[in-house]
Amino acid sequence: MPVLFDRLMKLKEMFNSKFGSIPKFYVRAPGRVNIIGEHIDYCGYSVLPMAVEQDMLIAVEPVETQTLQLANTNPLYPDFSTNANNIQIDKTKPLWHNYFLCGFKGIQEHFGLSNLTGMNCLVDGNIPPSSGLSSSSALVCCAGLVTVTVLGMNLSKVELAEICAKSERYIGTEGGGMDQSISFLAEEGTAKLIEFSPLRATDVKLPSGAVFVIANSCVEMNKAATSHFNIRVMECRLAAKLLAKYKGLQWDKILRLEEVQAKLGVSLEEMLGIVEDALHPEPYSPEEVCRYLVISLQELRTQVLSPNTQDVLIFKLYQRAKHVYSEAARVLQFKKICEEAPDNTVQLLGDLMNQSHVSCRDMYECSCPELDQLVDICRKFGAQGSRLTGAGWGGCTVSIVPADKLSSFLANVHEAYYQRSDRNLTFEKQSLFATKPGGGALVFLEA
Numbered sequence: 001m002p003v004l005f006d007r008l009m010k011l012k013e014m015f016n017s018k019f020g021s022i023p024k025f026y027v028r029a030p031g032r033v034n035i036i037g038e039h040i041d042y043c044g045y046s047v048l049p050m051a052v053e054q055d056m057l058i059a060v061e062p063v064e065t066q067t068l069q070l071a072n073t074n075p076l077y078p079d080f081s082t083n084a085n086n087i088q089i090d091k092t093k094p095l096w097h098n099y100f101l102c103g104f105k106g107i108q109e110h111f112g113l114s115n116l117t118g119m120n121c122l123v124d125g126n127i128p129p130s131s132g133l134s135s136s137s138a139l140v141c142c143a144g145l146v147t148v149t150v151l152g153m154n155l156s157k158v159e160l161a162e163i164c165a166k167s168e169r170y171i172g173t174e175g176g177g178m179d180q181s182i183s184f185l186a187e188e189g190t191a192k193l194i195e196f197s198p199l200r201a202t203d204v205k206l207p208s209g210a211v212f213v214i215a216n217s218c219v220e221m222n223k224a225a226t227s228h229f230n231i232r233v234m235e236c237r238l239a240a241k242l243l244a245k246y247k248g249l250q251w252d253k254i255l256r257l258e259e260v261q262a263k264l265g266v267s268l269e270e271m272l273g274i275v276e277d278a279l280h281p282e283p284y285s286p287e288e289v290c291r292y293l294v295i296s297l298q299e300l301r302t303q304v305l306s307p308n309t310q311d312v313l314i315f316k317l318y319q320r321a322k323h324v325y326s327e328a329a330r331v332l333q334f335k336k337i338c339e340e341a342p343d344n345t346v347q348l349l350g351d352l353m354n355q356s357h358v359s360c361r362d363m364y365e366c367s368c369p370e371l372d373q374l375v376d377i378c379r380k381f382g383a384q385g386s387r388l389t390g391a392g393w394g395g396c397t398v399s400i401v402p403a404d405k406l407s408s409f410l411a412n413v414h415e416a417y418y419q420r421s422d423r424n425l426t427f428e429k430q431s432l433f434a435t436k437p438g439g440g441a442l443v444f445l446e447a
Helices: 002-019 096-111 135-151 157-171 178-185 227-246 257-264 268-278 286-293 297-304 317-340 345-362 369-380 403-419
Strands: 025-036 048-062 067-072 080-083 119-125 191-195 200-204 210-216 385-389 396-402 432-435 442-445
Touching: 002 025, 002 048, 002 067, 002 119, 025 135, 025 178, 025 210, 025 317, 025 345, 025 385, 025 396, 048 135, 048 178, 048 317, 048 432, 067 096, 096 119, 096 135, 096 157, 119 135, 135 157, 135 178, 157 178, 178 191, 178 200, 200 317, 210 345, 210 369, 210 403, 227 257, 227 268, 227 286, 227 297, 227 317, 257 268, 257 317, 268 317, 286 297, 317 345, 345 369, 345 385, 345 396, 369 385, 369 396, 369 403, 396 403, 403 432
Parallel strands: 067 119
Antiparallel strands: 025 048, 025 442, 048 119, 048 191, 067 080, 191 200, 210 396, 210 432, 385 396
16 A cells, blocks of 8 residues: 555645646545456456555545546646536547546436536546557546545446446447446456346455466557447447347347346357358348348338447357357356466466457457467466457557566566567556556545
8 A cells, every 4th residue: 555655645645736726535446457358347247356455535625616626647648628517529539538428427327416516636547548458448537536525425346337337338339238247346356247137246266376477468458438348338238239140039139148148048169060050150131130130221221230330241150159158158157267276277367368369359349469478478478368458459468477487487578578579669567567456446535
């Protein structure tokens, strides 16, 4: 905590020089690393993340006016002010302050409030942006907790997570809720199995003989700025509808791949068999989807596709469904191995992480050459398993490394990936580090 205390003191000083007053309280929300379970939360399946020590901090002072003033300690992020009762979020531009506005507006709408007081907020974050460690969701969660605290309202951590997951959609990201859930429900010293509908979190004790290491590929990917992410969400939705139709279910009511499995009452392995029977590996055109579902192109565009996926020309439904059902099974296997703790636990967990990366790369196509290279380097220098984490298309890898190999692993990966390229210019301590499970979101009152 000494580092956090120092940051709070520095933030207090900067707040005072910015606004000419002292903050009333501070809010912290952590980033996260998803150990296994990529791109399956929005399909209804459990994931296995842990909070990292890096976080978003906000210093807050409620004011008498209705002006919401936002500033950031990072000069790259310009100041912003608006009327607290007229929040406009521009989906076309994922600017930093829009993520704060998502959390603020989510709480405002949840309680149906129309006459909100303003506040002065100074934001400080040490989660690398667009790295797949959930800096944007941490800011949404932080803002939600700030708003609840200013209003003096009471919400459970689960309620806060659900509101913040919904409210991030104001910026156009169709996520599944993992990032917000772990930011609120995390506990120091344990990873969590996060399950949805209803939202709940179960402790998963990670093996003591291994360390999880995060390595940043230095390729930035912003979920809200790219259509890749939302196209995958839509491909999973279409795959669920075609599988439901194939099995005689009411397909128009189905949105997620997990719902198909639940309605059929079969195992994940059986679902993989159904995918083989029902879907073909060749990409589907919108016309073929329409023929299969017996709907018009107009109905597909207006009733099924989201606004930002209406012009997509091909959908890879077989590949996306195969990834989701196999990845969902890997999450459950990972938890089971952690619980049973056989002698070769680290090797078995590493194998699952490696399989996850192959599936993300080949079936979900959310990797990139730099991530693949970094994963190979991590495995070469002692990681038992390594995979992309976060949405992909850039960002970070997570590797499971035997504790006794950690120092040589860090030195070798640094030399092989960062020093042998111009990435050394962007390399910071934040680019390659061992992490342990951190705690969840908190409010600190000014003494």
